[in-house]
Amino acid sequence: MKNALTIVLGCIAALGPAWSQGEAVTGSPLPAWAPGMLDIHQIATGRGNAALFILPDGTTLLVDAGAAADGIAETDPHPDASRAPGAWIARYIQRHLPPGVTGLDYALVTHFHPDHMGQLRSSSPPDASGAYRLTGITEVGDALAIHTLLDRAWPDYSYLVPANDEMIANYRKFLEARRKNGMQVARFKPGSSGQLVLRHNASGYPSFEIRNIIGNGEMWTGSGQQTRQLFPPLDSLVAADRPNENMCSLGFRLSYGQFRYFTGGDLPGTPDPGFPAWHNVESAIAPIIGHVDVHVVNQHGSMGEESEAFLGDLRSSVLIVPSWAPSHPAPDVLKRILNSRLSPSERLVFATDLRDAARIVIGQRATQLAAAPGHIVVRVDPGGDRYRVFVLDNRDERDLVLAVKGPFRSGENSEGPHNK
Numbered sequence: 001m002k003n004a005l006t007i008v009l010g011c012i013a014a015l016g017p018a019w020s021q022g023e024a025v026t027g028s029p030l031p032a033w034a035p036g037m038l039d040i041h042q043i044a045t046g047r048g049n050a051a052l053f054i055l056p057d058g059t060t061l062l063v064d065a066g067a068a069a070d071g072i073a074e075t076d077p078h079p080d081a082s083r084a085p086g087a088w089i090a091r092y093i094q095r096h097l098p099p100g101v102t103g104l105d106y107a108l109v110t111h112f113h114p115d116h117m118g119q120l121r122s123s124s125p126p127d128a129s130g131a132y133r134l135t136g137i138t139e140v141g142d143a144l145a146i147h148t149l150l151d152r153a154w155p156d157y158s159y160l161v162p163a164n165d166e167m168i169a170n171y172r173k174f175l176e177a178r179r180k181n182g183m184q185v186a187r188f189k190p191g192s193s194g195q196l197v198l199r200h201n202a203s204g205y206p207s208f209e210i211r212n213i214i215g216n217g218e219m220w221t222g223s224g225q226q227t228r229q230l231f232p233p234l235d236s237l238v239a240a241d242r243p244n245e246n247m248c249s250l251g252f253r254l255s256y257g258q259f260r261y262f263t264g265g266d267l268p269g270t271p272d273p274g275f276p277a278w279h280n281v282e283s284a285i286a287p288i289i290g291h292v293d294v295h296v297v298n299q300h301g302s303m304g305e306e307s308e309a310f311l312g313d314l315r316s317s318v319l320i321v322p323s324w325a326p327s328h329p330a331p332d333v334l335k336r337i338l339n340s341r342l343s344p345s346e347r348l349v350f351a352t353d354l355r356d357a358a359r360i361v362i363g364q365r366a367t368q369l370a371a372a373p374g375h376i377v378v379r380v381d382p383g384g385d386r387y388r389v390f391v392l393d394n395r396d397e398r399d400l401v402l403a404v405k406g407p408f409r410s411g412e413n414s415e416g417p418h419n420k
């Protein structure tokens with residue numbers, strides 16, 4: 001017997017070609033996702049990272065649910081401050097889920113920082129049972145059932161996780177409570193292509209894959225599911241040289257037909273002067289990732305990220321900066337990613353936010369962004385041959401289209417057919 005989602009998706013598919021095009025005009029709502037499409041929404045709350053993926057068969061994935069710096073002057077909440085960031089994220093997801101879908105197949109926390117998982121404040125309310133408090137991912141998980149949650153440290157949280165961090169303690173209470181209600185929790189497995197999979201019709205989309213690239217410094221070698229450790233043994237390092245939380249971020253590459261996409265949390269690029277070269281995680285993983293069409297700029301475009309070598313290996317046509325603070329993006333990063341002498345000669349750069357202080361610092365380069373800030377949606381056509389980029393207004397919940405770029409041909413800047 002077919003499940004409810006399969007029936008609903010079949011009905012949508014029967015509506016015909018108009019659904020498969022994903023066309024939209026400025027000032028109108030974004031047309032709904034339809035079977036065969038791949039949608040990637042970078043949600044702009046002004047408080048950190050959150051990305052909703054709707055995969056070709058309707059499988060859903062949330063990457064991060066940031067809720068940082070609540071209430072301090074240098075951040076602007078979007079749409080406004082009447083709700084916490086986790087609540088805004090949950091409401092955005094609910095508006096864009098496929099018809100009949102009420103929860104998430106997967107959620108993934110790239111690393112344990114407030115702008116990726118939720119800052120705990122004295123005003124963070126308890127859940128209905130009183131077991132944990134609501135912020136970021138715990139608030140999203142309270143509003144939407146999550147089938148499987150992945151992070152970098154389950155089950156013992158012993159690898160470079162602060163022992164007495166109240167944010168982590170609250171998160172673990174959330175996991176314990178939700179597991180009793182059926183949520184599965186697992187550690188992200190670098191090298192795997194079988195951990196984040198299509199859950200509803202995998203056989204219908206054989207060219208789709210999510211390959212886990214890196215987590216906790218363990219990185220895929222590019223062969224089979226083999227990995228190697230980028231970081232030296234911890235007991236061989238002085239305290240100042242030990243990997244930090246950003247370096248432990250999870251990163252994956254998504255493939256759909258000829259389309260490629262990479263996201264890697266806050267993975268760092270150029271090390272600070274005097275620090276070990278292996279702190280440059282970008283340079284180690286870039287050749288393994290290879291060419292992609294779209295990638296999320298590492299660490300919000302903070303200083304030192306997006307090295308020339310990283311940009312050269314990925315050769316992305318579209319770059320998304322998940323910015324929210326006055327330091328995002330840093331001038332040196334924006335200068336590199338807009339450099340017309342690096343292939344491809346023209347890159348379209350989108351930012352989720354651009355604070356007044358950032359505009360002053362980056363100056364004229366602010367006008368070189370592809371569109372005004374907002375929610376950024378990458379929509380890939382069925383089969384993966386073409387994609388578009390939409391910017392949606394984040395000042396209210398109508399999600400009206402502010403800009404449309406594309407269509408672009410997937411794989412256009414590769415040096416030959418994409419390799420798995």
